[in-house]
Amino acid sequence: xxxxxxxxxxxxxxAAIKGGVDAFYGYPITPQNExxxxxxxxxxxNGKVFVQAESEVASINMVYGAAGAGVRVMTSSSxxxxxxxxxxxxxxxxxxxxxxxxxxxxxGPGLGNIQPAQGDYYQATxxxxxxxxxxxxxxxxxxxxxIDVMKSAFDxxxxxxxxxxxxxxxxxxxxxxxxxxDRPVEKRDLSLKDWATNGKKNHPGKRNxxxxxxLGAEILEDHNKNLKKKYDxxxxxxxxxxxxxxxxPDYTIVAYGTMARVCRSAIKQLKKKGIEVxxxxxxxxxxxxxxxFDEIPSTCKGIMCVExxxxxxxxxxxxxxxxxxxxxxxxxxxxxxxxxxxIVDAIENFEEWRVE
Amino acid sequence: xxVKYKKTKGLTDKPLSYCPGCTHGIAHKLxxxxxxxxxxxxxxxxxxxxxxSVFAYQFFNCDMQQAPHGRACAEATGIKRVLPxxxxxxxxxxxxxxxxxxxxxxxxxxxxxxxxxxxxxNAIYGMTGGQMAPTTLIGQKTTTSQSGRDAKSQGxxxxxxxxxxxxxxxxxxERVSLHDPKHVIKAKKAIxxxxxxxxxxxxFTLIEVLSSCPVNWGMKPIDALKWVEENMVEQYPxxxxxxxxxxxx
Ligand SMILES: Cc1ncc(C[n+]2csc(CCOP(=O)(O)OP(=O)(O)O)c2C)c(N)n1
Ligand code: SF4
Numbered sequence: 001x002x003x004x005x006x007x008x009x010x011x012x013x014x015a016a017i018k019g020g021v022d023a024f025y026g027y028p029i030t031p032q033n034e035x036x037x038x039x040x041x042x043x044x045x046n047g048k049v050f051v052q053a054e055s056e057v058a059s060i061n062m063v064y065g066a067a068g069a070g071v072r073v074m075t076s077s078s079x080x081x082x083x084x085x086x087x088x089x090x091x092x093x094x095x096x097x098x099x100x101x102x103x104x105x106x107x108g109p110g111l112g113n114i115q116p117a118q119g120d121y122y123q124a125t126x127x128x129x130x131x132x133x134x135x136x137x138x139x140x141x142x143x144x145x146x147i148d149v150m151k152s153a154f155d156x157x158x159x160x161x162x163x164x165x166x167x168x169x170x171x172x173x174x175x176x177x178x179x180x181x182d183r184p185v186e187k188r189d190l191s192l193k194d195w196a197t198n199g200k201k202n203h204p205g206k207r208n209x210x211x212x213x214x215l216g217a218e219i220l221e222d223h224n225k226n227l228k229k230k231y232d233x234x235x236x237x238x239x240x241x242x243x244x245x246x247x248x249p250d251y252t253i254v255a256y257g258t259m260a261r262v263c264r265s266a267i268k269q270l271k272k273k274g275i276e277v278x279x280x281x282x283x284x285x286x287x288x289x290x291x292x293f294d295e296i297p298s299t300c301k302g303i304m305c306v307e308x309x310x311x312x313x314x315x316x317x318x319x320x321x322x323x324x325x326x327x328x329x330x331x332x333x334x335x336x337x338x339x340x341x342x343i344v345d346a347i348e349n350f351e352e353w354r355v356e
Numbered sequence: 357x358x359v360k361y362k363k364t365k366g367l368t369d370k371p372l373s374y375c376p377g378c379t380h381g382i383a384h385k386l387x388x389x390x391x392x393x394x395x396x397x398x399x400x401x402x403x404x405x406x407x408x409s410v411f412a413y414q415f416f417n418c419d420m421q422q423a424p425h426g427r428a429c430a431e432a433t434g435i436k437r438v439l440p441x442x443x444x445x446x447x448x449x450x451x452x453x454x455x456x457x458x459x460x461x462x463x464x465x466x467x468x469x470x471x472x473x474x475x476x477x478n479a480i481y482g483m484t485g486g487q488m489a490p491t492t493l494i495g496q497k498t499t500t501s502q503s504g505r506d507a508k509s510q511g512x513x514x515x516x517x518x519x520x521x522x523x524x525x526x527x528x529x530e531r532v533s534l535h536d537p538k539h540v541i542k543a544k545k546a547i548x549x550x551x552x553x554x555x556x557x558x559x560f561t562l563i564e565v566l567s568s569c570p571v572n573w574g575m576k577p578i579d580a581l582k583w584v585e586e587n588m589v590e591q592y593p594x595x596x597x598x599x600x601x602x603x604x605x
Contacts, residue, residue: 023438049437053430054463061427061460065434068421069401073434091424197419197435199399199442207368209413210421 003180008143009034009173012076012102012166015150017042018181021100022071023049025062027081030114031170032104035076056081060088060101067097068210070196072154076102078170079120080111083128089163090129094212096227098157100150101135101165104173107335115335116170116258121312124167125286132224134231136164136238137285139256143177145283152185159188160234161195167285169308171258171337234287241289242281249278251347252296252325254317255306256282258337263306266343277347285313293320302326302350306343309333314355328353366392370414377577379534379567379584380408380476384415386544387447387474390551391418400443401435403428405457407449408482416447426457429464432471443554445472450491451481454514458490461520461562468525468559472550475516475562478569479588486572490514493591498572513591517564521597527559529598533566535584539594546596558600566592 006014013035016024024043026036036052043050049066053059059075066073077085082103092099105120107113124137136156140146149166157164197208214220245267246252255263260281270277278300280292296303303325305317311329318327330346330353332338346353366388374380391397397418404412406425413420423431428446436444453461453475464471480498481487488498488505491513495504517531528550532543543565550561566588568580575583 023434025434051433051437051467053433054459057427058430058433058460058463061424061430062434062437064423064427065403065421065431065436066438067434068431069435069438071438073438087424088427095422197401197421198439199401199419201398207417208419211413213410213422 013038015147056084060085070193074100086128093133118308240284246278265340405448473562
């Protein structure tokens with residue numbers, strides 16, 4: 001195919017098709033509408049399933065149904081819509097069903113605005129659904145990386161029987177880049193979905209049930225223990241991050257997604273001024289790359305977490321830092337994307353942005 | 357020895373969790389028999405909802421999913437769209453379907469989803485201990501309408517079958533009752549018709565089943581059946597509300 005120019009949201013949709021998506025259920029919301037629009041045409045043309053649901057509540061439960069039936073299924077939404085899906089996400093995680101959820105973040109809280117933001121870090125990594133559960137969350141920084149992540153997301157979801165969230169912001173969704181859909185991505189050894197509720201004739205001799213109800217404290221505790229074992233395996237194997245200019249940095253930036261891109265420019269500008277700044281860029285937000293922080297050289301003067309939020313990933317930065325370095329935070333939010341110069345200035349005045 | 361009666365293969369051997377005298381059990385038997393008779397047990401996927409029938413996934417002898425409160429019709433849509441040749445049904449109470457899940461129900465009907473909904477109307481929230489449902493009769497005492505449901509502040513009993521009959525995508529809608537053997541036989545016929553229509557891919561089918569909740573109504577099982585006959589049937593007239601074949605040829 002070679003490189004083609006494509007808008008982020010449409011690239012997400014095409015990458016999902018390349019990743020083998022069988023069914024899409026969703027509800028319109030800006031800034032992700034091009035995802036369902038693209039899929040509505042191409043899924044139906046290819047004999048796949050596309051349903052515009054009556055709400056995000058319905059969408060995620062349609063996803064639950066289809067995931068249980070054993071097909072590759074996804075939905076896509078933005079902040080307030082993802083908020084509505086939390087109940088269903090918790091049920092899907094509890095029932096250990098695989099699916100992919102695309103979240104294109106906008107400004108909040110409430111209806112907020114439709115500008116790019118990163119205020120849903122907690123929503124993605126902590127979840128608003130009830131109970132102890134985790135999503136595998138990827139936060140790519142470019143359209144190309146989003147494509148690569150999308151293409152393998154269904155494999156990852158199937159492999160762990162767990163929902164995978166691809167978290168981007170409105171900027172990635174709306175901008176255009178030259179991208180390549182044929183880059184190889186990791187393939188996993190997947191077992192047959194012999195647990196799928198697709199009719200007993202497909203698995204003679206047993207009845208399959210998709211369920212998250214386990215009355216009896218010890219029975220549910222056992223289920224939770226099994227989930228925890230899975231989450232521990234994910235933490236062991238699925239940490240994904242990039243280290244940039246981390247040989248001997250004066251300061252270390254931690255940023256993800258669009259924010260990391262802006263920080264790359266800031267790092268270049270700082271270099272010209274003689275200040276060496278490195279960056280830890282988490283590609284997976286959950287599991288979080290805690291171990292990357294151990295690689296920060298002890299000569300580093302401090303860690304600067306930069307987000308398009310009031311400081312949510314900052315919690316994970318502080319946990320991972322374990323008090324080794326001074327930590328500062330710089331953020332713009334509610335739809336404002338910081339300029340590289342602001343970050344240059346923040347690094348130069350590190351003390352001013354220090355947090356306890 | 358001639359076998360006159362035996363338990364349907366449509367139900368598992370798991371003892372039902374319902375209170376003595378509750379008609380949920382009869383409704384289960386009718387659905388189980390239907391699945392067996394129409395040879396659907398090997399391809400069916402049922403959805404248990406949230407209510408007293410939450411354990412339906414243990415009782416129906418086919419693949420099952422357990423849905424969040426009110427979302428059964430969305431889940432059924434999700435399954436049916438990817439497995440259009442399988443039988444897909446939901447089993448939902450009136451709190452689940454007519455209150456928290458009314459949007460999912462109406463839109464599944466409106467899209468003409470080719471599924472069958474078994475809707476148990478017992479005019480109360482059974483599982484949570486007898487609170488008012490949207491189907492509670494005017495004047496009926498519940499734990500959240502202690503001096504009787506007052507239409508002025510608590511609205512009116514909701515008529516699901518009548519509402520859904522106005523929707524183009526509905527193929528078959530009938531309201532039946534389980535208050536005596538004659539009506540149980542009629543209910544069975546209706547349920548069988550709904551599943552047959554699904555097999556013929558005619559669209560959305562729903563059977564509203566007037567049912568008793570002796571425990572939360574504070575009645576003996578026999579009196580509860582009488583109450584269904586004398587009060588519920590009057591508020592919720594029985595009969596066929598939509599038959600696409602009959603209406604639209
Ligand atoms: C989101 C959510 N809200 C509330 C509940 C609590 N709840 C469990 S069952 C139920 C009502 C069920 O009543 P109905 O559907 O009439 O079924 P019945 O028990 O009468 O058979 C409620 C409110 C829940 N499980 N989930
Ligand atoms: S509470 Fe009512 S509806 Fe529930 S099982 Fe008991 S009698 Fe039946």
